[in-house]
Amino acid sequence: MNAIKETLMPLPPAGGDPGDGVATPLPHQRRKRYSGKNPRRFEDKYKELDATGHPETISKILAAGKTPAGTHRPIMVAEILQVLNPGAGELAVDCTLGYGGHAREIIPRIQPGGKLIGLDADPVELPKTEARLRALGFGPETFSAHRCNFAGIRKILAAGRIAGADLILADLGVSSMQLDNPLRGFSVKREGPLDMRMNPQRGLSAAALVQGLSPLKLERLLRENADEPHAGTLAAALAGHGFSNTLLLGDAIRRALPKSVSEEDRVRSIRRVFQALRIAVNEELVALDNFLRVLPGCVNPGGRIAILTFHSGEDRRVKKAFEAGLRDGLYADIAPDPIRPSPSEIYDNPRAKPAKLRWARRAL
Numbered sequence: 001m002n003a004i005k006e007t008l009m010p011l012p013p014a015g016g017d018p019g020d021g022v023a024t025p026l027p028h029q030r031r032k033r034y035s036g037k038n039p040r041r042f043e044d045k046y047k048e049l050d051a052t053g054h055p056e057t058i059s060k061i062l063a064a065g066k067t068p069a070g071t072h073r074p075i076m077v078a079e080i081l082q083v084l085n086p087g088a089g090e091l092a093v094d095c096t097l098g099y100g101g102h103a104r105e106i107i108p109r110i111q112p113g114g115k116l117i118g119l120d121a122d123p124v125e126l127p128k129t130e131a132r133l134r135a136l137g138f139g140p141e142t143f144s145a146h147r148c149n150f151a152g153i154r155k156i157l158a159a160g161r162i163a164g165a166d167l168i169l170a171d172l173g174v175s176s177m178q179l180d181n182p183l184r185g186f187s188v189k190r191e192g193p194l195d196m197r198m199n200p201q202r203g204l205s206a207a208a209l210v211q212g213l214s215p216l217k218l219e220r221l222l223r224e225n226a227d228e229p230h231a232g233t234l235a236a237a238l239a240g241h242g243f244s245n246t247l248l249l250g251d252a253i254r255r256a257l258p259k260s261v262s263e264e265d266r267v268r269s270i271r272r273v274f275q276a277l278r279i280a281v282n283e284e285l286v287a288l289d290n291f292l293r294v295l296p297g298c299v300n301p302g303g304r305i306a307i308l309t310f311h312s313g314e315d316r317r318v319k320k321a322f323e324a325g326l327r328d329g330l331y332a333d334i335a336p337d338p339i340r341p342s343p344s345e346i347y348d349n350p351r352a353k354p355a356k357l358r359w360a361r362r363a364l
């Protein structure tokens with residue numbers, strides 16, 4: 001075991017008036033205690049969580065193909081910009097604002113005169129992202145943030161007396177900030193309450209969901225949301241039980257699987273169960289279906305839509321909705337096939353691997 005380390009925080013610049021030569025004494029600050037060379041627990045990663053204050057630490061983490069704690073690396077940015085083709089004066093809606101990675105690229109490209117409306121269901125991260133984008137100089141005339149489900153996009157546009165958007169982006173699923181923060185309960189690796197709600201102020205937590213479901217309903221959910229091959233066995237072992245934290249659920253999944261299952265496949269099953277529960281807790285596929293239904297009515301003639309999906313249940317829905325829109329003459333053109341991230345992006349950011357990008361262009 002590594003010894004517990006306690007080191008002094010690097011000294012900030014001396015205070016006081018530089019002209020008088022007298023530095024105001026600074027309060028003595030001690031670094032948090034953690035075992036090992038680098039902090040392992042999310043809450044101890046203070047350098048990553050204060051990304052702007054520690055650029056060298058952030059560069060090292062990015063170069064290692066990792067995502068600094070409390071941040072999110074936007075996926076397929078170049079490909080999305082190419083299909084959305086933002087231009088001056090256009091109105092953009094980023095339906096999944098997240099960390100604002102795509103938004104910060106789009107906003108300058110629609111100037112002068114353009115505006116991006118950012119939506120996100122997450123009341124914890126949204127104010128931080130809004131503050132970050134404001135600090136980059138994006139004022140209310142170029143960017144607004146709204147906490148809402150993207151299924152309600154039409155209401156948001158109507159409230160702003162906007163007939164339609166010129167570009168619409170949806171980057172589905174959860175952000176790395178949500179995934180990596182143990183308090184949100186999405187992580188299979190970190191102990192936290194079994195919550196998984198993008199909006200913790202609404203709906204049932206994953207723990208309540210598992211406790212309240214019959215084995216049959218849980219089995220269906222595991223199949224439909226994650227194609228889990230051991231759905232029946234796992235549902236019989238988990239349904240009706242109260243799991244107070246993420247690691248307890250992970251252990252129960254591991255123990256319930258047949259002995260013949262390899263360690264690698266056990267980890268895969270744990271990930272799939274977490275994904276299936278997350279999708280159910282947040283009613284992600286219901287929101288996506290409702291969004292895809294109203295989408296053609298939210299885009300101006302000639303407007304562009306880009307949707308980034310991360311599993312087959314999402315991609316299938318987007319593909320079918322775009323094909324139906326093309327048949328009905330609502331869309332003039334759609335992606336013939338999904339666009340995948342480049343090998344170098346996957347190497348740099350393994351979280352990009354499952355991504356599929358589809359686009360549609362509204363008829364004139």
Ligand SMILES: C[S@@+](CC[C@H](N)C(=O)[O-])C[C@H]1O[C@@H](n2cnc3c(N)ncnc32)[C@H](O)[C@@H]1O
Binds near residue numbers: 097125
């Ligand atoms: C993959 S992240 C987006 C990352 C973002 N593109 C960026 O570059 O930082 C997905 C975001 O969508 C939000 N989200 C997921 N489903 C949503 C829904 N139905 N309505 C609104 N926001 C949603 C999540 O809270 C999360 O912040």
